[in-house]
Amino acid sequence: MGGTLVIWWPAFTLGACNAIFFDNVLALWAVATAALLSGVVLRRRGPLPLAGWVALSLPSVWVLLAAVAPRSHGFPYLHYAEALLTLVGAPLLAWLLSRILVPDYSSLPVSQRLGALAVTVVVGGLAFLLGKFNYLFLTCADFDVSGNNSPAHCAHGKPFNRG
Template identity: 25%
Template structure:
C-alpha cells in the first residue's frame, strides 16, 4: 500500500514538473519579447495588445455561438471581461480618427488602458484554462515558482532591452526589421573609431 502511494506521488510530481516546464517556456518567451522591447523602446508594441484582443474576441464568439457557456464561473462576468479589449480597440479608432479635443482624448486613452489592464488577468486565466488546464491544478509552491520565473525573465528582459548596447548593435535591430532604439550602438561607427581604423585613415 505504501509503495503504491509513493509511486503515485512520484508520478504526480513528475506530471506537475512537466506541466510547469512547458508553461514556463511559453510564458518566458512571450515575457522576454514583451519586456525586452518595452525596455528598448519604452512602449508595448501594438501587436502584443492586438493578440490579446484577437484571443478574447475568438473566445467570446465561440462561447456565444456554442450550445451552453464554455466560460468558467458567471458567464455574464466573463462576457463583460472579454468585451473590454474590443472597447479598447473602438476607443483607439475613435481617438485616432476624430478630432475630439484634448480632454476627450485623455478620457479615451485612460479608458482604453483600463480596459486592457482589467481584462488581461482574466484573458491569461482563460488561455491556460483552455490550452493547459493542468497548470491551474498545481500547488501553491509550483505556482509561486512559475510566477518567480516569469518575473525574473521580465526583469532581465527589460534590463537588457534598456541597456541593449551591451549585447546588440543598431544593425541587429535593422536586420530583424525593427526600428532602432535611441541608445543603440552603431557597430560601423564603433569600427571606424577603433585604433586600427584611425591608424589606417591617418596613413
C-alpha cells in the same frame, strides 16, 4: 511557457523604446479574442470566471476606444491605457492560457500555480531589462534588419554575426 510568449516582446520594447507598440497590443488582442471565442464555442472545458471574461475582453475594449477617440485633438491618455492594458492584460491572459492549456491546472497546488505565474513575471522583467540594456548585445543594425525601429540608446555598428 505560453505566458512568457505573451509578455516578453511588449516588455522588451518597453525597455528598449519606452513604448509598447500597437502590434504588441494587437497580438494580445488576437490571442485574447481567440481564447474568448473558443471559450464561447468550446464550453466543455468548464465555466470561465467573470474575471476571465473581463480579462479577455480588455483588448477589444482598447481597440474600440482607439477607434472612437477623436483624431484631430487626439486622446492624450490612450497610450497610457495601452500600456496598462498590456501590463495588466498579459499576465491575466497568461493565467487564462494556463487554465486552458493545462486541463488540471485548478487541481495543482497553489504554490505551483503561483510558481508558474512567478516564472511569467520574471521572464517579463528580464525581457524589460534586456530591452533596456539592448546595446550590450544588439546593434542599431540588428533592429533595422529585423524591420524594427532602432531605440535611441542602441549601439552603432554592423549586425552581430549569428552564424
